[in-house]
Amino acid sequence: MSNNENNQKHILSLLVENEPGVLTRIAGLFSGRGFNIESLSVAETTEPKVSRVTIVTREDVNILEQIKKQLNKLMNVIKVLDFKGMPFVQRELALIKVRARPEHRAEILRMVDIFRSRVVDVGAEYYTMEITGDEDKIAAFLELLRPMGIKEIAKTGSVALAREKK
């Protein structure tokens, strides 16, 4: 992962052919050329032969240009979209297992409510919540839960789509 704070975060959305090895080609292109992937998510689109890959990367603008060109050059990549400079919606999903001491339970549930999160599993000592939102929202939620004791989390990478014109 890149340490350079000056490098901006970019979200790339790729339409690719849904074939074995395509993800390796994309990931290999990043590693082989020394580019960084911050997060990556892949799933089929409504067309079963096409998948959408959402990649979050933090590189300077020149390197990003090169990344985009190289991605376009791959035989199985149909389209590369960079969300920079256009309105888009972006979401991540996190599952969070937090210690639920009796004295904290009400507080946890209040936060769940405020953040429009949901409790998806209740155990003797732990609650598991799901939350969706952009990176900042999830980070804020985690920050507030931290004092109660987070046991473990699982988080997806970003998925994003461009906004339709109003």
Add this chain to the structure above:
Amino acid sequence: MKVLHEEGVDTIFGYPGGAVLDTYDELVKTDIKHILVRHEQGAVHAADGYARASGKVGVCLVTSGPGATNTVTGIASAYMDSIPIVVFTGQVNTNLIGNDAFQEVDIVGITRPCTKHNYLVKNVENLARTIKEAFYIARSGRPGPVLIDLPKDMMRSSTEYKPINEVRLRAYNPTYEPNMKQLDRVISLIKKSRKPLVFAGGGVILSGASGELKKFAHVIKAPVTSTLMGLGAFPASDPLWLGMIGMHGTYCANMSSSECDLLIGIGVRFDDRVTGKTSTFASNAKIVHIDIDPTSISKNIPVDTPVVGDCRVTLERLNKLLKDEPKKDISGHREPWLDQVMKWKETRPLTYTQKDIIKPQFVIEKIWELTKGEAIISTEVGQNQMWSAQYYRFDKPNTFITSGGLGCMGFGFPAAIGAQVAFPDRVVIDIAGDGSIQMNIQEMATAVQYNLPVKIAILNNRYLGMVRQWQELFYERSYAHTEMDHAPDFVKLAEAFGAAGLRATKPEEVVPVIEKALSINKPVIMDFVVEREEGVYPMVPAGADITEMLLV
């Protein structure tokens, strides 16, 4: 096999093995010529040399496992130089893939970063289409190697052949036709320019644009330099020719690139061996870059006017547009610049002094003279390669065959075999060092078996000369392991293979040895015992500005 025919394949370079027995069994029933090499690396380099000389797609066929891994260096070299080849590798049965079966290797995984594309055929129904696509991808756009991995059971099963007329790939559509607005910008830059320089690369040769390039340079009256890969794209006998640019470029070409006010790069990729220090490269110039591959543009050097398109098509369009422009606008006011360029050319030409010991440059000049500049020259990598680039004056495209990007020792001889297969009646000479020739010397047997009269000129200094030169200049003459203390007697070696061997130890023997070699209609090794510590000059230290040349 039918698809191979349709694709115009007449020759395959290969080496059989268990996983490709079925393919070989079918191959012998066709009229496709098969050249049995002695090492799979040789097969790929030969297919590569065949492709570079003929402009067609080179084809090779090898078995699974070690057969496949031995092709990797050759594939990487073809990839770096954008050479169209298709490599068929055998694979274990599909039900064994992933089981660590005998002679199994994930060659698709291994070659993913060094092929333009690769395939594993898992359904025989897809075989014909896959082969068709592979040839299309290899030769179109920016060409490159494509690998097809063929599991043994796929080759045993049969299917009905349905002709495929057209290949269309949703995610691949190279841009041949340039954007006209960009061309207008190029024309207006040419009009403003007083000191233009044309900088040609391998893309000119790959797209067959040499004729258009010559016209273009003369119409705008611009001197021309080229990369190593671009040698032959513009005639060396043309008065506008400056010689090669870069680390071992001519004084004139390097100075011109630094002083020009307009640099027109055509089919080049601004490699570090060309640019030296990127921040100062062509810093006084507006840069135009014409290339079919958008990733090459502004990768290393920021470009003012990018033109994505095929070099030949783009130059055709430019030449047409230039016809309508007043002559003085596009080629006026050139005299001071051309005078300056000529002055550089005259004051600092490539030079060496021939005394008692044979100079390698002298050997190459004599080869050039005695072949009237019409031979196909391949090279190994190192000093032999740079001296060939400097002293053999290439007038035609597809006559200089060298591993430019990868810099692969052992390339030249098998590549020369491939070129000789493509052109049985032409003179093909591999200019080699004593180090690199030993890397694929086993292919002597191939050359002899198929009566391919390739000539090898070994510039024998008993050193890994280029590395030694770096040690001399940058490592205080500490020649760590670059002395080849022991080498075979190359004359006897040639004879052992059934070829001819000749040796020259004195300058006056050079011409007779070359003449004799050219008169022998079989493979010949010429062993030239040359000045041991001769260096390649000019030389720009790696990463320095390209005008900071060491001149002898």
